[in-house]
Amino acid sequence: MAAKSPEPLKSTAELPRVVRAKGSYLWDATGKAYIDGSGGPAVYCLGHANDEVNAAVAAQMSDIAHAYRYNFTTDALEELTEIIRAQCGGTLREMVYVTSGSEAVESCLKIALQYHTANGQKSRRKFISRQRSWHGNTLGALGLSGFAERTAAYEGAFIPSIKLSPANAYRPVAGADAASVGAICAAELEAAILREGPETIAAFVFEPVVGAAGGCVPAPDGYAKLVREICTKYGVLMISDEVMCGAGRTGTWRALAYDGVEPDIMSVAKGLAAGYVPLGAAICTTAVWEVIRAKDGAFGTGHTFTGHTAACAAGVAVQKIIAREGLLAKVAANGDRLKGWMADALAGVEAIGDIRGRGHFICAELVADRATKAPFDASRQLHLKVRAQAMENGLICYPVGGNVDGVNGDIVILSPPYNCTDAELAEIVDKCATSIRQVLRAEGLA
Numbered sequence: 281m282a283a284k285s286p287e288p289l290k291s292t293a294e295l296p297r298v299v300r301a302k303g304s305y306l307w308d309a310t311g312k313a314y315i316d317g318s319g320g321p322a323v324y325c326l327g328h329a330n331d332e333v334n335a336a337v338a339a340q341m342s343d344i345a346h347a348y349r350y351n352f353t354t355d356a357l358e359e360l361t362e363i364i365r366a367q368c369g370g371t372l373r374e375m376v377y378v379t380s381g382s383e384a385v386e387s388c389l390k391i392a393l394q395y396h397t398a399n400g401q402k403s404r405r406k407f408i409s410r411q412r413s414w415h416g417n418t419l420g421a422l423g424l425s426g427f428a429e430r431t432a433a434y435e436g437a438f439i440p441s442i443k444l445s446p447a448n449a450y451r452p453v454a455g456a457d458a459a460s461v462g463a464i465c466a467a468e469l470e471a472a473i474l475r476e477g478p479e480t481i482a483a484f485v486f487e488p489v490v491g492a493a494g495g496c497v498p499a500p501d502g503y504a505k506l507v508r509e510i511c512t513k514y515g516v517l518m519i520s521d522e523v524m525c526g527a528g529r530t531g532t533w534r535a536l537a538y539d540g541v542e543p544d545i546m547s548v549a550k551g552l553a554a555g556y557v558p559l560g561a562a563i564c565t566t567a568v569w570e571v572i573r574a575k576d577g578a579f580g581t582g583h584t585f586t587g588h589t590a591a592c593a594a595g596v597a598v599q600k601i602i603a604r605e606g607l608l609a610k611v612a613a614n615g616d617r618l619k620g621w622m623a624d625a626l627a628g629v630e631a632i633g634d635i636r637g638r639g640h641f642i643c644a645e646l647v648a649d650r651a652t653k654a655p656f657d658a659s660r661q662l663h664l665k666v667r668a669q670a671m672e673n674g675l676i677c678y679p680v681g682g683n684v685d686g687v688n689g690d691i692v693i694l695s696p697p698y699n700c701t702d703a704e705l706a707e708i709v710d711k712c713a714t715s716i717r718q719v720l721r722a723e724g725l726a
Contacts, residue, residue: 296671301328304697304704306676314671317708318678322491322524322641322695323555325607326598333556333597340593349377349587356592363599364563367533370542374569376579377587379558381523381549382416385485387562388545389420389439390581392483392517395568398575401515404482405440408472408516412446412683414493415485415521424485427493428686442476444468446490449500450634450645451653451684462500470510483517483545488535489638491524492680495645495691496637498530504539511544517568520546523560524641527551528602528698531612531639538638544568554598557591607698611639618642618694618705625713631656631720640698644716645683646690655689656725658682663690665719673718675711692716 296308304327306314319325326333340356347354357377365373376387389407396404409415411426422431423438426446445453445468452461453468473481488504490497511518520526520543525535527548532538534546545568549560562581572579585591602608615638622644626632633647646663648656656662663679670677683689696708720726 303327303329304700312674314674314676315704315707315711316676316697317670317712318676318693318695319640319697320555320676321550321678322529322693323550325528325551325640325698326554326601327697327699330554330556330601332601333554333594336597337556337590337594340590345590346585347589348584349582354587354589354592356589356596357587360592360595360599363596364548364561367599368546368563369534369537371565371567372534372542372546372563373566374579375561375563376581377592378549378560378562378583379585379588379591380416381547381560382418382421383583384523384547384549384560384562385416385421385424385521386418387581388485388519388521388547388564389424389483391545391562391564391568391572391579392519394576394580395517395564395571396482398571401479403479404515406442406476406480407440407482408442408444408469408484410444410446410486411686412448412494412497413487413490413521414524415487416523425493426686427682429682442472444472446494446497447486447500447503448490448494448497450497450636458500462503463506465500466503466506466510469507470514473510473514473516478514478516481514481516483519484511485519485521487521487525488539489525489530489641491641492678492693493683495680495683496641496643496693498636498638499539504536504541508541508543517544519543523547523549528608528611529639529641529695530637531608531615533608535638552598553591553595556594556598557588559588559591559595602698605699611698614705615639615642618709621706621709622694622713625709626716629717629720629726631725632716640700641693641695643691643693644712646692646716655684658688660690660723662719662723663692665723666690666692666715669719670712670715673711673715675708675715677708677712677715 409424415421415424447465449458456464545564553559634645663681678693
């Protein structure tokens, strides 16, 4: 019998009313301060109210806020395009701009379908993705997502998607261990392609470092390279969803660059303009673009606000600051430090099963039994209680439930701004560990 989702945690208190923010801190209407330990939902990579970014957006808006992409090009759009090309490297050079991560993923799917149609293979309509994944809130992105809590209400309305096992070294699939899980999960992909028929598969979509649905789960060693080989072998496009883990969040601008692999198509959003103006992009290789260009002349996907001028200006300013201040190297170097600090702060807490992640994207997973890795029952709603306790303690973090089977499991994600000081990072870790300990004690679990 499937596990029953718990009733939502009730609260008589309204959300605090935020009134201002600066750097890594926000203040509500009562004057209470909160340190932003998760950059909201892994968005605010430069913190809040950055004077340089605000000035760039204001300057652009004083000239023109939005030039419709299909009537005009703009300096902001062209400059950002060159920045993204340089950061991606390789052949990821063509892109469509959007205003959210969900739209970015949706655009990746449409580019894949347009490519196969232009290539004379319109039979390729199916997508393969994984359980314990999250790709966004549009119907296409929801259909890819293996996140039952967020998809259940919409089942039956999705485009075809075949779901594979999660690729998770901490929770390997049956018959695998941390060393073999990558190869076994890659073999599962090849088996699915052969079972369905390669001529029916458009693309395989995955997060190089799984975010909300799994809790900062990096691809197992060797997995991405095997996936690349399999996709190439069968003419299946490889789509890297980097909405959450990309744009430097894990220490490389492309998260998949860590694995030494180039996808055919990728999505990016959250850290691209750091939340100053909504912005995302779907980026594809020259090879994909040339097939589309030869047949259709242009991408078929696009929106009213594609290439929004002020949003592109924000993206340019954000990316220039990240490059000038060497923040990617800082984020990469901080990953092991943050995991170490978190392990020290939670030492002796038996309910901590794993501390993992890369760069400024780390997670603590709570378990009822370390030996078996059994999660706490969803009815306890520990992640919601940690979130509430952290807010009480003046910390914004990102706890999520259902990371084990879609219902059970509790994780707490930290994804602080790239330019946090060491003192701010220490405060974030201390308040997070304190909040977890307080909840566990209150629940009689510590």
